[in-house]
Amino acid sequence: MFAPTDAAFAAWGQDSIIGLLADPDMLRDILLYHVVPGAVFDANAVTGLVGIDVQTGDGDTVQVNQRGETPFINNSRITTVDVQPVNGIIHVIDTVLIPLVY
Numbered sequence: 001m002f003a004p005t006d007a008a009f010a011a012w013g014q015d016s017i018i019g020l021l022a023d024p025d026m027l028r029d030i031l032l033y034h035v036v037p038g039a040v041f042d043a044n045a046v047t048g049l050v051g052i053d054v055q056t057g058d059g060d061t062v063q064v065n066q067r068g069e070t071p072f073i074n075n076s077r078i079t080t081v082d083v084q085p086v087n088g089i090i091h092v093i094d095t096v097l098i099p100l101v102y
Helices: 006-012 014-021 024-033 043-048
Strands: 002-004 053-055 061-067 070-073 076-083 090-093
Touching: 002 076, 006 014, 014 024, 043 061, 043 070, 043 076
Parallel strands: 002 090
Antiparallel strands: 053 061, 061 070, 070 076, 076 090
């Protein structure tokens, strides 16, 4: 899962967040766009996927890329890797990912 920081949501703007909460279908798609189902990618695996499109929970794809030593998902910089909850791995990102359909 790719989890945006609080600052990423704040930068997105209050009006965008209110609009998102009013549209359950869009909210679901955006949340699922942050999830790679059935896969557990630690930091080493993520860097091994540079240049590859990875399918997300909404059926769309994100691209893993790297700029210097820094890994990115689309244009979102991964700021913290390998946060381990009970059932997967979370990588913290600095922006909210938006599927191409929006």
